[in-house]
Amino acid sequence: MRRWISIVAALVITIIVLIALAFYLAVRFIPFQASELEKVHQPSIVYAEDGTKLMSLGSPATDLAYGQIPKNVQNAIVATEDHSFWTNSGVDLKSVVRSVFVDTLSGSLEQGASTIPEQLAKMVYLTDKKTFTRKFEQIVLGVQIERNFTKQEILAMYLNRIPLGEGSTGIEQGAQRYFGIDLKKNPNKLTLADAALLAGLPQAPSAYDPIQHPKAALTRRNQVLENMAHWGYISESQAKQAEKAPLGIVKSGSANSNDGWDTNPLLTNFLLDYLSKHNIPPEEVEQGGLKIYTTISPAVQNAINEVFWSGKYDSDFPGPTSGTVVQGAAVFVDPKTGGILGAAGSRHQDFTPLGLDRVYSGSSPGSSIKPIMEYAPALESGKWSYTSILDNAPQDFGDGYEPSNWEVGGPSKVTLQYALEESQNIASVWLLQQIGLSTGVNFAEKDGIQLSSSARQHLGIAIGGEVNVTPLQMAGAYTPFANQGVRSQPYLINKIVNAQGTILYHESPSQSQIMSSQTATDMTRLMQDVVDYGTGQYAKLSNWGVAGKTGTVQYDPGLNGSHDNWIRDGWFDGYTPTLVGSIHIGYDQTDANHHMTMTPEDPSGNAAQIFHDIIALALQNEQPQQFAEGPYPYNTGTADGINYANQNQAPSTKATGIQGLTASYDAAKNQVSLSWQGGFPTTVTYAVTRQTVGSSDQIPVGETQGTSMIDTAVQPGQVYQYTVQATDPNSGSALGTPATVTVQTGAVQTPPGSGQGNNTTTPGVGPGTSPGQGDAGSTPPSGIPGSPQSGDSGGTTDEGGGGASSGDGTSPGGDGPGGSTNDGFGSQTWAPPGEARGHRH
Numbered sequence: 001m002r003r004w005i006s007i008v009a010a011l012v013i014t015i016i017v018l019i020a021l022a023f024y025l026a027v028r029f030i031p032f033q034a035s036e037l038e039k040v041h042q043p044s045i046v047y048a049e050d051g052t053k054l055m056s057l058g059s060p061a062t063d064l065a066y067g068q069i070p071k072n073v074q075n076a077i078v079a080t081e082d083h084s085f086w087t088n089s090g091v092d093l094k095s096v097v098r099s100v101f102v103d104t105l106s107g108s109l110e111q112g113a114s115t116i117p118e119q120l121a122k123m124v125y126l127t128d129k130k131t132f133t134r135k136f137e138q139i140v141l142g143v144q145i146e147r148n149f150t151k152q153e154i155l156a157m158y159l160n161r162i163p164l165g166e167g168s169t170g171i172e173q174g175a176q177r178y179f180g181i182d183l184k185k186n187p188n189k190l191t192l193a194d195a196a197l198l199a200g201l202p203q204a205p206s207a208y209d210p211i212q213h214p215k216a217a218l219t220r221r222n223q224v225l226e227n228m229a230h231w232g233y234i235s236e237s238q239a240k241q242a243e244k245a246p247l248g249i250v251k252s253g254s255a256n257s258n259d260g261w262d263t264n265p266l267l268t269n270f271l272l273d274y275l276s277k278h279n280i281p282p283e284e285v286e287q288g289g290l291k292i293y294t295t296i297s298p299a300v301q302n303a304i305n306e307v308f309w310s311g312k313y314d315s316d317f318p319g320p321t322s323g324t325v326v327q328g329a330a331v332f333v334d335p336k337t338g339g340i341l342g343a344a345g346s347r348h349q350d351f352t353p354l355g356l357d358r359v360y361s362g363s364s365p366g367s368s369i370k371p372i373m374e375y376a377p378a379l380e381s382g383k384w385s386y387t388s389i390l391d392n393a394p395q396d397f398g399d400g401y402e403p404s405n406w407e408v409g410g411p412s413k414v415t416l417q418y419a420l421e422e423s424q425n426i427a428s429v430w431l432l433q434q435i436g437l438s439t440g441v442n443f444a445e446k447d448g449i450q451l452s453s454s455a456r457q458h459l460g461i462a463i464g465g466e467v468n469v470t471p472l473q474m475a476g477a478y479t480p481f482a483n484q485g486v487r488s489q490p491y492l493i494n495k496i497v498n499a500q501g502t503i504l505y506h507e508s509p510s511q512s513q514i515m516s517s518q519t520a521t522d523m524t525r526l527m528q529d530v531v532d533y534g535t536g537q538y539a540k541l542s543n544w545g546v547a548g549k550t551g552t553v554q555y556d557p558g559l560n561g562s563h564d565n566w567i568r569d570g571w572f573d574g575y576t577p578t579l580v581g582s583i584h585i586g587y588d589q590t591d592a593n594h595h596m597t598m599t600p601e602d603p604s605g606n607a608a609q610i611f612h613d614i615i616a617l618a619l620q621n622e623q624p625q626q627f628a629e630g631p632y633p634y635n636t637g638t639a640d641g642i643n644y645a646n647q648n649q650a651p652s653t654k655a656t657g658i659q660g661l662t663a664s665y666d667a668a669k670n671q672v673s674l675s676w677q678g679g680f681p682t683t684v685t686y687a688v689t690r691q692t693v694g695s696s697d698q699i700p701v702g703e704t705q706g707t708s709m710i711d712t713a714v715q716p717g718q719v720y721q722y723t724v725q726a727t728d729p730n731s732g733s734a735l736g737t738p739a740t741v742t743v744q745t746g747a748v749q750t751p752p753g754s755g756q757g758n759n760t761t762t763p764g765v766g767p768g769t770s771p772g773q774g775d776a777g778s779t780p781p782s783g784i785p786g787s788p789q790s791g792d793s794g795g796t797t798d799e800g801g802g803g804a805s806s807g808d809g810t811s812p813g814g815d816g817p818g819g820s821t822n823d824g825f826g827s828q829t830w831a832p833p834g835e836a837r838g839h840r841h
Contacts, residue, residue, distance in 0.1 A: 043169070044056060075195075115142055159171045163201075166211060193245040226239055269354060271294070295339030300579065319596065326586060328347055330471065334488070339509070365469050391413065417636050432461070447487055452466065476490045481524055546612075550607065551573070566595045570585045570604045585606060671712045672722070672745065684726040688703070691720065719743070
């Protein structure tokens, strides 16, 4: 036994000697850049994806000399952060041994044991990443700092660099930010209580922020005062007296005019929250010296800021604009890479720095989960198409589960196109049952949707029941639809570089094939139908291909009874050819006094409007793009669409004609914008020609497989007739009959009934009072009286009523949306059909 004890003792001594030798050699020979400590400390700079500067975080550190720093501040910091600072050699051996022992036994790295020199070393040379190697480096650097600088110099450098929250770095800025005191001019104005509050902040500037969390700040301040009394810097009576003082906060502006909290608070909050979730705390960023290269698009982020922060778009959100408001979140990503283009986790109202980030708040997605949970996997199987007939009759799916649709007495048999376009719940649940619950679950989970064990067993997940997702997850889950079936994992950071040029953190695109390219194309065509004809019409943007799906979740009042009109969540998840976005709105705490309603419109319509307004701003300087294939034919997406389709079989490829051709003139840009709906079940090429009225010459404008075109070769003061002819892309032969529209490029009022727009910015007011004034009013699908498609583009203030020739030529068209600038979706005068009934399970 004695022999084993001797062996163990010898091993321990050997290990200690080796560690000591390694430590000595490291201190002696590892290069030490003392000049880095003497540099003027700079804030962290955040860059956009294109390399432009977005903002800075933290402020340039000031340079107070040791003698300019109030003694109370020095004592408070030493008593709290490193009570043996004046006597140790840069290493608190007792604390190091204790932390190593605890960390080794626990397998964690939570013990601090950092002296002020070590903390200074971490701020200048290292990061908060917790590894044994990094801790060893920190200790070595702490000793090297002690060897090269005096205690007074070290303390001054530390106090000039510590992050104190609210965009302030260093004691001088902290005193100015929280108390309005200029320490260079009035160093004695800072009270003992003030000094203690500042000294308590470095441990957790956000948690102890006296502006956002005054109670926590007061508790922390008083603890610092007790520390000062314990270590003999003040008497106990002085501590007690100071503890009675109020916080005395007088917030002043940031020392950095470009600080993110002042210039871009929504992005700052999201960025710091994102980094925190990746183990990079806000304090590390705000202490400065970093270059953060992000995937953010300035155009997209500015558009989000305008809608969520400026107040100009508050009418997009339901409910009051002050007090307790409907909150929201938005996140947009590049479908090709997954790079996050912009985000907001709050509206301006109730915004709190480092507060609740709703981009990460989970809730049921309602019907916006349908494309992922059942429709895409159904199409992927090859057994279903947009004309497949689904059972939509009320029924019990087992165990008493009987979902219902938003409308009463809807069709009992519907096409798959109609079921998604008009958000039919019963048909969607039936479809999931047919393809198999496990098929839908496996597809959704492969697409990044996490499901609980109980949710995997219930058909209610078809319409969002028991599903809990965040806007960030939904944005990622929709990327395959816009990216040929390839899912791109959302990410924000390209790289983070410190002052020495070392890359501290980086991310790369991560992608996986979720569905075939054909399925993605088919789903995009279906979700264009949702936007063009169905519940998502508020998202429609002139000249751009837009696809997506709405989602509405009813409020569950529990014991208060049933309130079908009470809504908890509104969603719109959608995309253009260049970006994917998720919008979620709702109260943070939904109750009997705080809930949305189905009137005056479904809240999913609000979410779609928010999506529309963001992309309209973000894409205003981009060349409009369409998807490779347009929406499916209007006919098969109607309530009687089963009359145009055979079960599980695509309809005849016979051409059915072009619908809704419109033309509008933009005087500022001197161009004519054309758009239409293609009534063809297969891909066609559209040949566009122009003829000046009074001339017999047909001038080719161009060809496209999209459903819009811009003609820039026009002259003011002319009257043009445009013709759009569908052709076979292979043979070039004409398909169906051409469509024509006339447009005036001068100031002359267009005759009624011509079907052309006038680019008014006056919102529509519902049904038209004059025949023919709706842009699409004269050309709805034949044989469908009163089609809601008539009047769906921008027009005059009488916008909405279709022409007298709409439908069967005798019935007026259905009410169209209100007109806005060029695209016809403005001031929420028209509500898409609701879809909330039966969404909560």
